[in-house]
Amino acid sequence: xxxxxxxxxxxxxxxxxxxxxxxxxxxxxPGFAYLVIFFAIPLIMVFVYSFATRSSTxxxxxxxxxxxxxxxxxxxxxxxxxxxxxxxxxxxTVICLILAYPFAYFIATRRPxxxxxxxxxxxxxxxxxxxxxxxxxxxxxxxDGPVSQLTELLGLGQTRILFTPLAILIGLVYGFLPFMVLxxxxxxxxxxxxxxxxxxxxxxxGWMAFRRVTLPLSRPGVVAGSILVFIPSLxxxxxxxxxGGAKTTLLGSYIVQQFLAARNWPFGAALSFAVMxxxxxxxxxxxxxxxxxx
Amino acid sequence: xxxxxxxxAVELTGIxxxxxxVVAVNDLDLTIGDGEFFSLLGPSGCGKTTTLRMIAGLxxxxxxxxxxxxxxxxxxxxxxRPINTVFQSYALFPHMTVAQNIGFGLEMRxxxxxxxxxxxxxxxxxxxxxxxxxxxxTQLSGGQQQRVALARALVNRPKVLLLDEPLGALDLKLRQAxxxxxxxxxxxxxISFVYVTHDQEEALTMSDRIGVMNDGVLLQVGSPEQIxxxxxxxxxxxxxxxxxxxxxxxAESGVVRLPNGNNVRTRTDVPSGTAVTLALRPERLxxxxxxxxxxxxxxxxxxxxxxxxxxxxxxxxxxxxxxxxLKVRLENTMSATxxxxxxxxxxxxxxxxxxxxxK
Numbered sequence: 001x002x003x004x005x006x007x008x009x010x011x012x013x014x015x016x017x018x019x020x021x022x023x024x025x026x027x028x029x030p031g032f033a034y035l036v037i038f039f040a041i042p043l044i045m046v047f048v049y050s051f052a053t054r055s056s057t058x059x060x061x062x063x064x065x066x067x068x069x070x071x072x073x074x075x076x077x078x079x080x081x082x083x084x085x086x087x088x089x090x091x092x093t094v095i096c097l098i099l100a101y102p103f104a105y106f107i108a109t110r111r112p113x114x115x116x117x118x119x120x121x122x123x124x125x126x127x128x129x130x131x132x133x134x135x136x137x138x139x140x141x142x143x144d145g146p147v148s149q150l151t152e153l154l155g156l157g158q159t160r161i162l163f164t165p166l167a168i169l170i171g172l173v174y175g176f177l178p179f180m181v182l183x184x185x186x187x188x189x190x191x192x193x194x195x196x197x198x199x200x201x202x203x204x205x206g207w208m209a210f211r212r213v214t215l216p217l218s219r220p221g222v223v224a225g226s227i228l229v230f231i232p233s234l235x236x237x238x239x240x241x242x243x244g245g246a247k248t249t250l251l252g253s254y255i256v257q258q259f260l261a262a263r264n265w266p267f268g269a270a271l272s273f274a275v276m277x278x279x280x281x282x283x284x285x286x287x288x289x290x291x292x293x294x
Numbered sequence: 295x296x297x298x299x300x301x302x303a304v305e306l307t308g309i310x311x312x313x314x315x316v317v318a319v320n321d322l323d324l325t326i327g328d329g330e331f332f333s334l335l336g337p338s339g340c341g342k343t344t345t346l347r348m349i350a351g352l353x354x355x356x357x358x359x360x361x362x363x364x365x366x367x368x369x370x371x372x373x374x375r376p377i378n379t380v381f382q383s384y385a386l387f388p389h390m391t392v393a394q395n396i397g398f399g400l401e402m403r404x405x406x407x408x409x410x411x412x413x414x415x416x417x418x419x420x421x422x423x424x425x426x427x428x429x430x431x432t433q434l435s436g437g438q439q440q441r442v443a444l445a446r447a448l449v450n451r452p453k454v455l456l457l458d459e460p461l462g463a464l465d466l467k468l469r470q471a472x473x474x475x476x477x478x479x480x481x482x483x484x485i486s487f488v489y490v491t492h493d494q495e496e497a498l499t500m501s502d503r504i505g506v507m508n509d510g511v512l513l514q515v516g517s518p519e520q521i522x523x524x525x526x527x528x529x530x531x532x533x534x535x536x537x538x539x540x541x542x543x544x545a546e547s548g549v550v551r552l553p554n555g556n557n558v559r560t561r562t563d564v565p566s567g568t569a570v571t572l573a574l575r576p577e578r579l580x581x582x583x584x585x586x587x588x589x590x591x592x593x594x595x596x597x598x599x600x601x602x603x604x605x606x607x608x609x610x611x612x613x614x615x616x617x618x619x620l621k622v623r624l625e626n627t628m629s630a631t632x633x634x635x636x637x638x639x640x641x642x643x644x645x646x647x648x649x650x651x652x653k
Contacts, residue, residue, distance in 0.1 A: 197352050198385035200372040202399035202446065212398075216389050 050269035058263030069270035078254075078271070085251040086278075088165065089233035092172040096180040096229045097222065099173070104184035104221070105214075119185070122178050134171055134242045141167050141243070163245030171239040176232060180225040187221025188214070223286055231279050251275055302364070303328045303454050303486040304349055309358035311344050311510075318344040319355070320510040326454075326488060328363075331480050333489045333497040336507035337533070342490045343382075345507070346456050349488065350379045363453060373402070378447035379456040383463060384439045386431035392442050393418070393427040399450040417449035420479070437468045444476075448483060455480075457489045461496060473499050494534045498522065506530050528651050531573040538574045540618045542650070543567065550650050553617040558593040562650035570650040576623035578647035581611065581639045583631075592642050595620070599637045613641055 006012070053064045072078065107118045125133060139145055141162040151159045161167050191214060199209035237252030244250065249257075251271070258268030304326040311319040319341040326332045334342040347353040349360060351372035360367040367375060378399065386395050396417050400410045418424055421441035431439055440460060447455055460476075461469045477500045480487045491497050497504045498518045505515045506529075514526045525531035528539065542550040542558075544566050549557050552572075564570055581599075588594055597615035604610075609632055611622040620641050624630055633639055 192383075192385065194381050194383065194385040195387060197372070198379070198381055198387070199398070199402075201350060201352070201377075201379045202450070203373045203402040204398075205371075205373055208402060213387060 046269045046272055049265050050273055052266045052269075054264050054266055060265040069266040070274075072267055073270060073274050081249055081251055081254050084165075084248065085234055088168060088172065088250065089230050089236075092169060092176065092233040093180075093226050093230045095169070095173050096177050097226060100177060100180035100184050100225065101218075101222075104181050105188055107181075107185050108188040115189075119182075122181050125178065130175065131238060131242075134175070134239055137167070137171050137174065137243055138162060141170065162243065163248075165244070165248050167243040168236075168240045168248060168250070171243040172233050172236060175239060176229040179228040179232075183224035183228065184218065184221040187218040187224070191217045227283055227286060230282065234279060235275055301328045302326070303330065303362065304488065305359075305361040305364075306345070306349075307359045307361075309345070309348065309355045309360065311341070311348060311353065312356045317510050319348070322358075322510075322512050324505060324512060324515065326486055327502075328486055329484050331477065331487045331489065331500055331502045333491055333501040333504045334507060335491055335494060335497040335504050335533070337492055340507040341510040342492075342507050343458055346379075346458055346488060346490045349454070350377055350456050351375045352379075376453040377456060378450050378452040379458065380443045380447050380460045382458045382460070384431075384443040384460075386439055386442055386446070388431055391428050391430060392423065392434070395431065395442055396446045396449050398446065403450075413449055417445040420448065421445040436464050437472065440464065440472065444479070448479075452485065454486045454488060457487060459491055460489075461491075461493075469496075476500060498534070506533060508533070525573065525649065525651070528571050528573070528653075531649070531651065536576050536621065536623075538576065538619075538621045539571045540574065540615075540620070541569070541653075542572050543569050544650060548645070552595070554595075554615070556595060558595075558648070559591075559645035560593070560648040560650050561646060564650055564652045569653050571653055573649050573651055574620065574643065575647065576610070576621040577625075579620065579622040579641055579643045581613070581622055581624065581631075581633060582642055584638045584640050586640070588640065588642055591645070593645060593648070594640045594642045596638070596640055599633045599635050599639055601635055602633065613639060615641060 048062075049060060050069055051065045051067070053061045053066060053068075055061050107115055107122075110118065141147055143158060143160050143162065145162075147161060148159050151157065161170070195213050195217070196209050199213045200206075204212060235252050236250065237256060240248065240250045240253055244253075255268050255271045255275070258264045258271060262268075302325045304324075306322055306324045309319055309322040309324075310317065322341075322345065324345075334345060336342045344353060348355050349362075349367075351367065351370055351374075354369055362376060387398065390398070393414050397410045397414045400413060405413070414427075418427060421444050423438060423441050423445065426434065426438065426442075431442065434442065440463075443460065457476075461472050464472060473496060476487075476489075480500075489497070489500065498521075501518055503515060503517055504521050506513045506521060508529050514521060514530050516524070521530065522534055525534065525537075531537045532539070540552065542552045544562060544564055545551040545557055546566055548559055548562060550560050550562070550570060550572055551557050558572070560572060562570065582588060584596060595615045597613040597620065600612040600614045600619065602609055602611050605623075606626070608626050609624050609630070611624065611633065613620045613622055622641060
C-alpha cells in the first residue's frame with residue numbers, strides 16, 4: 001500500500017470514495033441476492049402466471065395471455081370474501097390498537113427492569129409454534145371448552161364461538177397483538193416525558209395532556225403497529241382455517257383453494273396480486289397520513 | 295444591603311423530599327418575595343431542581359408546606375397552580391408550530407380563539423419572534439427556542455415563573471445576551487422569577503437574591519454581594535467565585551495565626567482558639583517585590599512564584615508560601631509588573647478582604 005504516502009489529489013479522493021461504495025455494496029450483496037432469488041423471482045413468476053390460461057384439465061398453459069383472471073375479481077363471490085376479509089382485518093387492527101395502547105403505555109412508563117420483564121412476557125408466545133397455539137384456542141372456544149363452561153356457570157347457557165367469525169377475530173387479535181404492542185411501546189418509550197410535564201404545567205389535565213401530546217407523538221407507533229397487524233390479518237390463512245367455519249372463507253383460504261383444489265393457478269395468482277395491491281395502497285395512504293411525524 | 299422582601303410570592307416551610315432512601319431536599323425553609331428574581335444555585339444533584347419541581351407541582355414534597363401568595367398548594371396538580379415553568383431543554387411540543395406552542399396554555403384554559411390569537415401575538419412580540427409563528431420548534435435556533443419557551447410560559451400571566459437552567463444549552467455569547475434580556479423581561483412583567491442554575495456567574499448577574507444549596511440543604515440566602523463578600527461556609531466561598539483556603543487558628547479577635555507563625559488580620563466572627571479556614575479571593579490579593587516596604591496595616595506572606603497563567607485580561611499566579619499555595623489574579627493593566635516562575639514575591643491583602651470561616 002502506497003496510497004497513504006502520496007499527497008492526496010481530487011482523483012485519488014474520488015477513487016477512495018468509489019472503493020468505499022463498492023465495499024458497502026459487497027457487504028449488502030448476500031442479503032440482496034437472497035431477496036432477488038427467493039422473493040423477487042417467485043413474485044415475478046406469480047405475476048406472469050396471472051395472465052396465463054387454465055386448460056380444461058386444470059393445467060396452466062403459458063400461452064394465450066389474457067386478462068380473464070382479473071376480470072373474475074369482481075364476481076359476487078370474490079367481492080363477498082374480500083369484504084369479509086377486509087372487515088375482519090380492520091376490526092382486528094382496531095381491537096389490537098385499543099388493547100395494546102394502554103398496555104404499551106404501561107410498559108413504557110415502568111422502571112427499566114420491570115419494563116424488560118414485561119417485554120419478554122410479550123414475546124413469550126413466539127417461543128411456541130403458532131399452529132399449536134391456534135389449536136389451543138380450538139379447545140378453549142369449543143362447545144365444551146372453558147369459555148362455554150364459564151358462560152353456562154353464569155347461567156348464560158352454552159356458547160358456540162368456535163367456527164364463527166368471532167373465533168377468527170379472537171384468534172387474529174391473539175396472534176397479532178404483540179406486533180401492535182412492540183412498535184407502540186417503542187414509540188411511547190421514546191417520547192420526552194418533559195413534554196407531558198410541560199403540558200401539565202400549561203394547565204392541561206391528565207387526559208388533555210395525553211390527547212394533545214402523548215397520543216400525537218406516539219403516532220409513528222400507531223401507524224407501524226397498524227400496518228404490521230392489518231396486512232397479515234388481511235391475508236391470514238392458518239387462523240381462519242383452524243378456527244373459522246366452512247361458511248366463513250377468507251381471502252387467504254380462497255387463494256389456497258384456487259391453487260390446490262380448484263387448480264386454477266392464473267386466478268389464484270391474480271387474486272394474490274389484487275390483495276397485494278390493496279395492501280400497498282393501504283400502506284401508502286397510512287404512511288402519508290402519518291407522514292409528518294414519521 | 296438586604297434585598298427587600300415586600301410580600302411573599304412563594305413560601306416553603308419545612309420542605310423535605312425523599313426518593314426511597316435518598317434525601318433530595320432536607321427541611322428547607324425559604325420565602326421568595328413578590329416581583330423578586332430569586333436564584334437557587336448549587337452543583338448538580340444538590341436538590342435545586344427538585345425544589346423547583348415541587349413548587350411547580352411536578353413533584354410533591356414528602357413533608358412540608360408550599361404556599362403561593364398565601365395559598366397552600368398541598369397535592370394540587372401543576373395545572374391548578376398559578377405558576378408556569380421554562381424547562382431545561384425547553385420541552386417545546388415538536389408537533390406544534392411556534393404559535394400553537396405559545397397558545398397551548400390559553401387553549402387549555404378555554405380562552406376564546408380571538409383572545410388567544412391576540413395574546414399569542416403580544417407574547418411573540420414580547421420575546422421578539424415576529425415572523426416565526428408558523429415554524430416548528432426544530433426549525434428554530436437554540437436562542438429562538440428559548441424565547442418560545444419563555445413566551446409560552448409568560449403568555450399565561452403566571453404569578454410566579456420557574457426557570458430550570460434555561461440558558462444551559464446556549465453558547466457563551468448568547469447566554470450572556472440572554473442574561474440581560476431575562477433580567478429586563480422580569481422587570482417589565484414584574485412577577486417573581488425562580489431561577490435554578492449551577493452557574494454562579496448567571497446567578498450573580500441576574501438575581502435580587504441567591505440561595506445556595508448543597509446536598510439537599512439550603513446553606514445561605516442573600517443578595518449577590520452578601521453571598522460573594524460574606525460567604526457563611528467554606529462550601530459557599532468555594533462554589534461562588536474562586537477562593538484559596540489556608541488553615542489557621544484564631545489568636546485573638548480579628549487575628550488569625552497561620553501555620554508559619556505569622557499573624558494576619560481578617561474579618562471573622564469566630565471566638566479565639568478556634569481552628570479556622572481563611573478564605574482568600576485571588577482578585578483581592580496582590581503581589582509586590584520582597585524589598586518593597588508595605589504599610590503595616592496590610593497582611594503579607596512571603597513566597598515564590600510557581601506558575602503564571604496568561605488569561606489575556608489578567609495574569610493568574612500560583613504562589614508557594616511554604617505551608618500552602620495561594621492563587622493571585624492581577625489585572626493586565628499597562629502598568630502591571632509581571633512575575634516569572636521562581637521570582638520571590640510578597641503576597642499582600644487588606645484585612646477586610648479575607649474571611650475566617652469555622653471549620
